[in-house]
Structures are given as structure tokens and as C-alpha cells.
Amino acid sequence: MGKKFVGEPIPRVEDHRLITGRSQYVDDIVRPRMVYAAILRSIYAHARLKAVNVEKARQAPGVIAVFTGADVREAIGPVPVASRLPDLKIPKHPVLALEKVHYVGEPIAVVVAGDRYLARDAVDMIEVEYEPLEAVVDPERAIAEGAPIVHEEFGTNVAFVWRLSGGDIERAFREADVVVSQRMVNQRLIPVAMEPRGVVAEYLPGEGQLTVWTSTQIPHLLRTQLATMLGLAENRLRVIAPEVGGGFGSKLNVYAEEALVGYLAMRLGRPVKWIETRRENFLSTTHGRGQIAEVEAAVKRDGTVLGLRYKIIQDLGAYHQLLTPAIPTLTGLMATGPYKIPNLHVQIVGAFTNKMATDAYRGAGRPEATYWLERMMDRIAGELGLDPVQVRMRNFPQPEEFPFPTASGLAYDSGNYHQALRRAMELVGYEKLRQEQQQLRQQGRYLGIGISTYVEICALGPSPALPAGGWESATVRVEPTGKVTVLTGASPHGQGQETAFAQIVADELGVELADVRVIHGDTAIVQYGIGTFGSRATAVGGTAVYGALQKVKEKATHLAAHLLGEENVANVAFEDGHFFLKDNPERRMTFHEVALAAYLAKNLPPGVEPGLEATYFFEPSNFTFPFGAHIAVVEVDPETGDVQFRRYVAVDDCGRVLNPLLVDGQVHGGIVQSLGQALLEEAVYDESGQLVTGELTEYAIPKATDVPWLETDRTETPSPVNPLGIKGVGEAGTIAATPAIVNAVLDALAPFGVQHLDMPLRPEKIWRAIRGA
Amino acid sequence: MIPTAFEYFRPANLSEALALLEQYKDEAKLLAGGHSLIPLMKLRLAQPQYVIDLGGVKELSYIRESGEHLLIGAMTRHVDVETSEMLRQRCPLLAETAHRIGDVQVRNMGTIGGSLAHADPAADYPAAILALGAELRAVSTKGERWIRAEDFFVDMLTTALQPGEILVEVKVPALGPRTGTAYVKVAQKASGFALCGVAVVLAVDPNGVCQDVAVGITGIAPKAYRARAVEEALRGRALDASVIANASAKATEGIDPLEDLHASAEYRAHLARVWCRRAIEQARESV
């Protein structure tokens, strides 16, 4: 056996160019005669636009053009929403506001000038006459009687009411010994990708082709949508996602600016660049989370959970972006988590508010589900006087119950939840820690141990479950020299698929890692694909690569048999980059020789096409369901409310591991973002709808010094959904860690009788809770 | 994130800089490390027509001994204060304070003069400068003067510097005998600035009695201040736990604490008291 790459800790092939500053992001793209766009955005959360006077701006030095909503309304279609829920109210969403503005940051006009400074200066010269209206910021208020209405045409701020039931919830509550209920908030967050959004567009009139470089997670889906918005033939539109500096779901979208900049390039006949400022990124790139839940659990004294009832309000913001209404439905689907809870009722009310839209943010609906449920498990343990471990263990399904059907209608593919939790307890030394906790309490020190056991829905997903299809595509192209080019329809932007896919190829074809090049993100080069989100790129996209490789291997084997003069293809083996006859291994050819022969095409078997490449579209039969157990150990300073980490242990099961470094990297990043939500982050709007946390000086994302040492470990339960057994791990950290940390802090506060606090658990909040106790 | 247009000057020496400042007065801004000014310009909260970059004025970057004092040039970067062997030996409080400012990039660029002249209510240096009883030398085309630290900070973002004046030097006393110092800080989690920063200089006699003490507190009020009530409650007393605790309880006496998204006035005052106590204890340990 030669080298094997799959499963090995191969350093990322992407990293060299990233670390040495040699990758090309949107703002690095410079085209001849390029001009710059800057956008005037609403300073009011809710106002009528009485007049937008752009004359002064048009006269300003260096200004080439200024457009308002009225100027482009005919030319550019509305910003699309892909989710379809029953009776969903869909507000008109023009790329530039028309009669009204609905949130601070809504685009009103665009200036194009010779450089970005002049463009920005001219923005200040546009005179907008606003008639301010009362804003509604709090989603609970928004759906209450008498609230200001965000979109008057609906007469209500309720965009949808979505329900999901399984089992017999009434009976569960009748049979319960105890009902535990809790109201909780999963606060609105700002994704803060390191690279803000940006678009460059160039129109080639000769070919009638528009090229759009944009920082996106979904170049192909975006191309289809932009074609519609701009009235262009899809094959005259090329979307390129160059290096993308983080998305976390916030670039899984179709934004007004993407169509607008494309339009400007066509209209002005010059390439146009727009780069979002950090301030704009805070105001006008989608936010995440933003749910309020009232959860009730029907439980038996022994901790068995009979049923769960959720009443959730989703803060939608003012408009639907691409998947805004769909995100909370994922919360509903995952509402029973890793537990065998046969009775469920979920009601989700989507509320319009005068704020930026919420949409996917790493985890997208599943962190909310896990948070609700894991907080409930601890509340239940507290009410019943049981150890939180005991409550969880009691409710896990057994490994032999998989595929496990849930009350929400899913079938979990595979799992062993007891094992993951046991492993985490072992690593952290659970029993000893509980003893230490008791001892420290005697000394007035407050240690907290927080557990989160989770399951997530990943590898999105079977096509019927997704608005635009849930498959993924790959082309494996063997070049005449035996180098291998992979074209993936996934659009990785930091997840490391260039490495993971190369590992798969290297193993399957017996080539070196360096012989493989993975290309993505350019719709003119790569066959149609879906993109990177929902922890799907490896599980679905990687499987597509694997499928294409099987086709390539089959053809190459066929050809090798022919060249080796063997009529029986079954007698040809392929190992370590060589084809040989099973009964006569001396008769052999290298993979390179076969590849070259395929292209020279001097001696092909009858009916075989020249060339050596294959494309495969993989349609998964189900989602995958990664799971695991995280344990956080913290100490709370009772004098200041400060939280210090003692330990953090993560045991994740993401199915088969292609590269442990990639998995660790994903888990680390996810946990850090969770830590942000648990302890630091919150998008705060004031009553008038101004974003108070509109800068990095006010919105606290975690810094390196906030992050504890992360002890990661794994169990490996392969998924039966794809031949590689992969489940996906892109979001596990953000799904698992938030409740682990919050549970740890609340466990520390248990002696003070504090049952729940809403995130972020800032020191002052903790200090007040202790003082109030 | 995109500033308005300005004209840029890079004088090679102090007199050129002073002449430019004299010429453009209020329409000019001095640029030191740029780590306060440039963010304001990017947000268009500052829109100077002329920017006078002190980066070329090499004569303002130094750390020198002068008898029982240490002299630090206004253009001395935080990193040079942080890592100066001389300061670590003879004025560890200042080096320790510099070490707590921002992150490495900020410390590589920011200057002591810029930080003091900017007078951010949450900046770190002011607490130490007050506790050390520093003196600041300002120069204009008309001459120079010394300003006591306590007179220097006037209000939020406002100092005693007059138009046309450049802060050129900071003079701090060297560490005295049987003296301990400490700087403790609770960072505002987003910006990294001080939600509460307490600097203590504490001299004790061999019996553990406080002979002299100075406490500077930043982050709590519109400007950094000397906690006189704390100092009085310590001076002449044996520093046992209850004396320190009682004194620290006066950390915000006469002060109206700030209130914002990151901390209420009540919590800020609480932090000031707790961290004042912890800083005094730490200073006592370091004697």
C-alpha cells in the first residue's frame, strides 16, 4: 500500500497563500477604467421618503452618476426570498428604497465616481427629506396590538405562523408529574466576517456579458437570481467568488448591492467597484439568531421528558432576505434534539421589525434549538434534583434505535449519544469536578460545570427540503500529464475543502496531493452547483467528487485493460497509481500513461470517447446528523460577576474524519463564536431603531485572550447517507458550545438560587443576579 | 470609514511642526500614532483640513534619566515604554500600564503623547500619570511650560493644551525606596479600553504603615482622577485588609460615574471599589 491521505492531519493547502497575503479578495480586483460606487443609506429606522434630491451630488467633483430608487425601479427586479412558507407575507424589496425606508442602513441612492473618496464625499451631498415614523424594534411588541406597522400593506407585522406537531402533546402534559417552563431569549447577533461584502462588476458589450466578482458563498444560485433581477440571460452572466474572507451564512444570500453594481456596470459601460465599510457591514449585512421562546416540558419524576411545547417568536427584521423565514423552521425540526421525546408542538411567529433582516448565521436555527433544549435539560435537572448528566442519559435513544425517527418527522441517520457524553465526562473528570465544586463552595468560590449534548441537521440536504436543490456537483478532470483538476460546485471560503477534496482524489487515483488542484467559485469554469452552507460542502460536495472519481476510474480501467491487451476488465486492478493484471501483475501501466493515452486517442477501445474526465451530481437520500457532547467548566467571581474558563472539553462525532486538523479547526472556530454569543455579543438597537452596537468598539467579538484552551476529541460513527460516511462539522461548535457555557455559568450560580439568565452573560448581569439573590 | 480630504505635512523637526500648527491653528490636527485620530477621521467625526504628522520629528522619541526623574518624549511608542529596561527598573508602573494598552499592533503605533493629548476617558496612561504625579511639558512658538498631570486632564477628550501647543515630554519620578506600584484593568470587551483602570503608587515603612500613596483611576468618570479620599484613608495607617477595604470603598467619592452600554454607573462604581482594593493589595505585595 502506498500513501494514504484521507484521515491524516494534512496541513491546509490553502493556508500558504492566505498567510502570505497572496490571495485575491474582491477589493484586490482592479479592472481598466474602473469607477467606484458608494451608497447613501437611511439614517431612520422607519420613515417616509418625501424627497431625495441628488442634484448637488451629481455636480460634485469626480461624480459620474447618481441613481435613486425611482431611477432603477424598472431596470432591477426585487431582492429575492427563496423560502416558501404557507401564507408567508412577502414585502416588496426594491434594491433602492422607494416610498419608505424600513431600517437604518437601507440603501436609498448610489453614487458612482472616479474614486472611492469622491464617491463617499458626494453621498454627503444628497439631500433626503424624511418624514420619520414610529419604529418598532422589539419583536414581541411588533406582534402586539397597536404596534407601528412595518409594511402597511399587510396591516400586521406577523409575516407567518408556522406550526409543527408530532405525537400527542396534550396527553404528554396530562401524564406529566412536573411541568418545567422557561422563557428565554436567543439574542440577535452580527456575523462580522473578517472581509466585509464587496462587488466588482464589468460588462463586455461585444459579448453582452456581465461578470460579477462578489464575496459570496453561493456563486451559482446568485447567478440565477441576478439573471432574473437584471433581465439577463443566465449564460451571459458570470459570477466569480474570489477568495472569500469568511461568510458564516451572511454571504449565503442575494443582496441589493450585487444587482445594483451589476446594473451600474452595464448602464455606465465601465467596471464598477463597491466595497462595504465595516459600519455598513454592521447595518446592512444579515444578522443572525433573534428568537424569543417560551418552552414547556412535560416530565416524569425520573427525568423522562414526555413532551415539549415551544412558542417562538422570530425577529425577522424589515425584509426577507434569501432564507430569512426558513431559518426558524430548522429550530422547529431540531426541537427534540438528541432525545427520545415523542410528543412535540412548535409554534413559530415571524415578526417584522424595523431592523436589518436576520438570516443564516453559522448554525442557522439549530443553535437556537440546541440552546432552548439544553437549557431546559438543566432546568429540569434543577427542578427534579437530578444530575444534568442523568437527565440527558435517561432520554437518549439507544444506538440500535437508529435510524431514529423524531417527533418532528426526521430520521436521524446514525448515532451513539451515550458514548459521546461518557467520553466527554471521562476527559473532563466529571465526578471529581463535582466534588471539587462542593469543596470550593465552602470557601465562597463558585465553580460551574455546563453540559451540552447536541445533534445537528447537516449535509443540507435532500433536494425536496431545499428551495434550490440540495445536491452538489463535481467534475474530476485528469489532464494529459496526469495532473488532476477538480471543479466543485461547492464554494468553500475557509472550510478547507481544497485540502479535503485533494486528499480524496490522491487516495482514489494514487496521485500526490500536489498533483491535485481544486477549483471553485467561478460559474464560467465550474458546472452548476449549490454552494457552501449548512455543513454540506464535504458531505455532499465531497461525495460528488468521490462519485466523479469512480466514473473516471471506471473509464481509465477500461482503457488500461484495452492497452494491456486484456479483454476481461475485471482482471485489471488499480492500486497506488498503477493498473495491472490481477493474474499477471508484471503487466502494468501507470495512471499517467493511461491518462495520456486517453488524450492522444491513438488506441481507444471501440465506442470509448477520448479524454479522461467525469462529472457527477450527488443527490443525498437524507440529511446527516452529527452529534456530540461539550462540557465547559468556569469559575465565577462573585464579587464582580466575571467568568473565567477552567476547562473546555468538546467531543464531536461528525462521522468519518477526512482530516483531523480541518475538523479541529472548524470546532475551534465554532466554539469561539459560541463563546461570543454566550458571554459577549448582542446587536443592540435603541427604541428608535438605531444600531447602538454599530462598530467593533461597541460590539464585542471574542479576542484570542478570551478563548480558553480547547480540548477536542471525537467519536466516529459513520453516516450511512454517503459512501464516505461523512456527516459535516462546519457548525458543530456554534451549535454545541453556547448552552454548555451558559449552563456552566448558571451551574456556578446555583447556590444563589439563580435559575436562568439571558445571554450575553456579561459580568454586570451576573453581578446583579448574585446581588439580587 | 473613508475620511474627508486633507492636506498632509510631515515636518522634520519640532520647530517646523510648531510653525505649521501656528499657521493652520484649529484647522490642523497633529498626527502621532494615529490610533485615535485616524479612526475618528474614518468615521468623519474629525475632519481636519491639515494633518501635521509628527512621525518625522525624531527628537520627540526617547526615554532618558534625569537625576531622580525619567523623561519620556511625547512620540515614544507604547511598545518602547512597555519594554524599556530603564522604566521597568525605575518606573515599573508606567511600563506595566503600557503593557495593558490595546494589543501589539496598537502598542507598536500609539504614542504616550498622543494618548495623553487625546484624553480618552477610558485610556490607560492617565491613571498612571496621575498616580505618579507626572509633569507634562508643552511647547508652542511662544515658548514652553510645564503642566501638572492633575491640571492636564480637563474633561472628556479635553486637556489643558492650548491651541498651537505640542505636548513634547512627560516627566515622572523614579520609584522611591520601599515603594510598590500596581496597575490593574478591567477591559471593555469590545474596544479593549479600560472599563476601570486603577494605578497605585504606595510607600510603606518597615512596619507596614502607609507613608504615602497616590491612586489614579481611569474609565469611571469623564476624565481620569486622583482618588483623594482613598489616599487619605490609607496614609499613616497600617495596611491591613480592613483598612484597605474601607479606603477602597471611597474610590468614587465625589465622582459621577459614566454610564453606557458596557456598564451602568452603579456597576462602574462597584468595579472601581473592588479593583481599587485589589490594586492596593497588589502594590503592597510588590513593595
Ligand SMILES: Cc1cc2nc3c(=O)[nH]c(=O)nc-3n(C[C@H](O)[C@H](O)[C@H](O)COP(=O)(O)OP(=O)(O)OC[C@H]3O[C@@H](n4cnc5c(N)ncnc54)[C@H](O)[C@@H]3O)c2cc1C
Ligand atoms: C484597536 C485599538 C485599541 C486600543 N486600545 C487602547 C487601550 O486599551 N488603552 C488605551 O489607553 N488606548 C487604546 N487605544 C488608543 C491608543 O493607545 C492610541 O494610540 C492613543 O489613544 C493615541 O495615541 P496616538 O499616538 O495614536 O495619537 P493620535 O491618534 O495620532 O492622536 C490623538 C490625538 O492627540 C493629538 N496629539 C497627538 N500627539 C500630540 C502631541 N504630541 N501634542 C499635542 N497633541 C497631540 C492628535 O492631534 C489627536 O487629536 C486603542 C486604539 C485602537 C485603535
